[in-house]
Amino acid sequence: MSTSAGMGASGDVTADDERLRRWRLVLGGGEADGTGRALTGTDAAMDGALTALYDRQARGRGTGEGRGRDRSAGLGGSAPSVARWLGDIRTYFPSSVVQVMQRDAIDRLGLATLLLEPEMLAAVEADVHLVGTLLSLNKAMPETTRETARAVVRKVVDDLEKRLATRTRATLTGALDRSARISRPRHRDVDWDRTIRANLKNYLPEYRTVVPERLVGHGRASQAVRKEVVLCIDQSGSMAASVVYASVFGAVLASMRSIATRLVVFDTAVVDLTDRLDDPVDVLFGTQLGGGTDINRALAHCQSKISRPADTVVVLISDLYEGGIRDEMLKRVAAMKASGVQFVALLALSDEGAPAYDRDHAAALAALGAPAFACTPDLFPEVMAAALEKRPLPIPTA
Numbered sequence: 001m002s003t004s005a006g007m008g009a010s011g012d013v014t015a016d017d018e019r020l021r022r023w024r025l026v027l028g029g030g031e032a033d034g035t036g037r038a039l040t041g042t043d044a045a046m047d048g049a050l051t052a053l054y055d056r057q058a059r060g061r062g063t064g065e066g067r068g069r070d071r072s073a074g075l076g077g078s079a080p081s082v083a084r085w086l087g088d089i090r091t092y093f094p095s096s097v098v099q100v101m102q103r104d105a106i107d108r109l110g111l112a113t114l115l116l117e118p119e120m121l122a123a124v125e126a127d128v129h130l131v132g133t134l135l136s137l138n139k140a141m142p143e144t145t146r147e148t149a150r151a152v153v154r155k156v157v158d159d160l161e162k163r164l165a166t167r168t169r170a171t172l173t174g175a176l177d178r179s180a181r182i183s184r185p186r187h188r189d190v191d192w193d194r195t196i197r198a199n200l201k202n203y204l205p206e207y208r209t210v211v212p213e214r215l216v217g218h219g220r221a222s223q224a225v226r227k228e229v230v231l232c233i234d235q236s237g238s239m240a241a242s243v244v245y246a247s248v249f250g251a252v253l254a255s256m257r258s259i260a261t262r263l264v265v266f267d268t269a270v271v272d273l274t275d276r277l278d279d280p281v282d283v284l285f286g287t288q289l290g291g292g293t294d295i296n297r298a299l300a301h302c303q304s305k306i307s308r309p310a311d312t313v314v315v316l317i318s319d320l321y322e323g324g325i326r327d328e329m330l331k332r333v334a335a336m337k338a339s340g341v342q343f344v345a346l347l348a349l350s351d352e353g354a355p356a357y358d359r360d361h362a363a364a365l366a367a368l369g370a371p372a373f374a375c376t377p378d379l380f381p382e383v384m385a386a387a388l389e390k391r392p393l394p395i396p397t398a
Contacts, residue, residue, distance in 0.1 A: 028055065046092045052085055053105055082114055086123040098125045106133055116141055118148040126152045128160075128350070132240025136289040150281060157280050160248045160377075168252050168381040175385035176226055176258050191216050227311050227388055228260045229253055230302045234318035235265045237290045241350035242317050244284065245377050249349075251280040253384075262305055266298035267291035268323065294324035299332045310340035313387045317346045320361040320372065329361075334368050342387045345372035349380060371395060 024037040025047055039047050085105075089098050102124055105111050112133055114120050124130060134141075134149050141149060194216040202211040231253075233239070233246045243265070253261040254277035262274045265287050276282040295318055306312050314336060322329055337343050345365050348355040355374050362372040373395050375383055386393045 099127045171381035175388045247280040247283040292323045296324035296329035313342040315344045320358040348374040
């Protein structure tokens with residue numbers, strides 16, 4: 001505390017200087033920034049990395065935009081200069097910022113094709129959005145790049161599984177146990193802890209005992225397949241992050257013996273990737289991001305695979321921009337729900353903000369008792385647990 005008290009005017013000047021420094025980095029220099037601040041050393045290097053990506057002249061080169069400014073920057077189409085830039089931003093910025101800057105470079109400067117070079121892939125910071133970009137380039141990817149790309153995707157998938165798998169299995173195992181609980185168990189199947197808690201009101205003080213009027217237990221087939229889950233995933237370009245997360249969750253669900261999991265991806269065609277669920281990387285490279293959307297056709301395929309409607313959960317992950325037959329899609333959802341299927345509609349499965357989606361179709365599904373909402377990966381286990389137990393879904397508030 002004595003140090004803080006003794007700073008006086010010097011401390012105020014330091015704080016003002018830091019504010020000017022930050023504003024100078026944000027505004028990018030030039031006559032219009034108004035800070036009058038010059039940058040040196042590391043700050044100058046950071047400013048150069050930002051200028052290469054966000055300077056107007058860099059973005060407008062060849063279009064006439066940004067003329068009249070003295071600053072020149074940009075990554076151009078040179079792989080060596082991009083590789084150096086990637087190394088710079090990883091040196092000067094934290095990983096979360098690096099991922100945002102990489103994404104902006106791909107979107108603003110058209111650098112996606114450079115990712116087809118193995119040495120370029122080795123320099124990037126791997127994240128869900130980069131995986132989405134790689135998957136969209138899958139068909140154009142040369143063999144020399146494919147193994148490097150798989151290694152990048154594998155790293156992201158492994159990190160996601162470490163983050164999500166344990167909690168997902170624990171949450172869904174609990175839901176399955178509760179849904180399998182029976183009220184007339186055999187003696188060896190009685191769950192005595194839950195039975196005692198359920199009968200505490202029947203405690204007899206004079207006998208110091210609980211009279212178990214209601215027994216609680218588990219079915220003998222607790223390890224057998226009790227539920228079926230169908231993940232139906234829209235693989236249009238806007239759903240890239242959702243495809244990545246859904247593939248990881250599909251692999252986690254498939255590893256649980258008491259859940260029979262099916263994974264279907266679609267655009268205007270439908271591809272069943274259930275036989276690849278033991279490896280989510282294989283699932284991801286079996287997708288083809290982009291193209292149109294035919295939700296009705298995808299749901300028709302899923303519906304044809306349902307053998308036990310009352311024990312089945314269908315999860316549609318889509319922005320609901322239907323290119324197929326809208327009325328047939330809605331009739332199909334209504335028919336599945338009428339047969340006992342638990343139907344869940346997720347507008348997105350990602351950490352992003354509110355997605356763009358077809359509001360009319362979302363409202364139509366809600367009218368059928370299938371509200372459509374965006375879901376984060378951390379919430380997904382709770383959503384699935386509620387669906388398995390046939391209780392109201394934990395829909396996040398807007």
